Amino acid sequence: AQSVAQPEDQVNVAEGNPLTVxxxxxxxxxxxxxxxxxxxxxGLQFLLKYITGDNLVKGSYGFxxxxxxxxxxxxxxxxxxxxxxxxxxxxAVRVSSGGYNKLIFGAGTRLAVHP
Amino acid sequence: GAVVSQHPSRVICKxxxxxxxxxxxxxxxxxTMFWYRQFPKQSLMLxxxxxxxxxxxxxxxxxxxxxxxxxxxxxxxxxxxxxxHPEDSSFYICSGVRESVNGYTFGSGTRLxxx
Numbered sequence: 361a362q363s364v365a366q367p368e369d370q371v372n373v374a375e376g377n378p379l380t381v382x383x384x385x386x387x388x389x390x391x392x393x394x395x396x397x398x399x400x401x402x403g404l405q406f407l408l409k410y411i412t413g414d415n416l417v418k419g420s421y422g423f424x425x426x427x428x429x430x431x432x433x434x435x436x437x438x439x440x441x442x443x444x445x446x447x448x449x450x451x452a453v454r455v456s457s458g459g460y461n462k463l464i465f466g467a468g469t470r471l472a473v474h475p
Numbered sequence: 476g477a478v479v480s481q482h483p484s485r486v487i488c489k490x491x492x493x494x495x496x497x498x499x500x501x502x503x504x505x506x507t508m509f510w511y512r513q514f515p516k517q518s519l520m521l522x523x524x525x526x527x528x529x530x531x532x533x534x535x536x537x538x539x540x541x542x543x544x545x546x547x548x549x550x551x552x553x554x555x556x557x558x559x560h561p562e563d564s565s566f567y568i569c570s571g572v573r574e575s576v577n578g579y580t581f582g583s584g585t586r587l588x589x590x
Binding site for chain 1: 479481507509517518519524526532566570572574577578579580581582583584586
C-alpha cells in the first residue's frame with residue numbers, strides 16, 4: 361500500500377538551532393512528495409515539493425528538504441529555527457487512484473521552537 | 476499564487492440540520508477538488524474527490540448521502556453535511572488542483588460544531 365510516515369509526533373528545538381522533521385514514504389514508481397505547514401484553525405500552506413531533478417529542494421520561509429531514494433525519505437530541514445516556525449507539519453505523497461492524482465498525508469509532526 | 480477561498484470558517488448548527496461549505500478557486504480553474512476531514516491533533520483524511528460536471532467519488536467508509544458534494548463550475552465546489560450529528564463535528568478542508576504544475580492549494584478550513 362502507498363503511504364507516508366512521520367515517525368515523530370513532536371519535535372522540540374531551540375530558536376537559532378537547526379531543525380529536521382522526518383518523513384519516509386512507500387509508493388510505487390517515482391514519488392511526488394510535498395511538505396505543508398498548518399497553523400491552528402487554518403488550512404495548509406505549501407512549503408515545497410519534489411517532482412524530479414535535484415535531490416535538495418528549497419522552499420518557502422527558508423525551509424528545504426532532501427529527497428533520498430535509497431532511504432525512501434524526504435526530511436524537512438531549516439538551518440536556523442524561529443519561534444514563529446512552531447506549527448504542525450505534514451508530509452504528503454501523490455498517489456494515483458480512481459483516475460485522480462490524490463495527496464495522501466502523514467500523521468503530522470508538531471514543531472515547537474523555544475526561545 | 477493560486478488561492479482557494481473556503482467559507483464559512485466557523486459554523487455551529489443544531490443536530491438534524493444541514494450545513495453547506497463552499498470552496499472557490501479565485502485565480503485558477505479547479506477541474507478537480509478534494510475534500511478532507513481533520514480530527515483534533517490528527518492528520519487529514521480524504522473524504523471525496525469532486526470533479527466538475529460529474530458525480531463525486533467517495534473514499535471507502537464515507538457516506539455519500541450524508542456528505543453531498545456538488546461541483547457545478549470550474550471554480551466552485553460545495554460540501555453539504557446533511558442531518559448533522561455531534562459526531563460530524565470536525566475541521567473540513569478543501570483543496571483545488573492544478574494538474575499542469577502539480578499544485579494542490581488548500582482552503583483555510585471550516586470548523587463545524589454540531590450541538
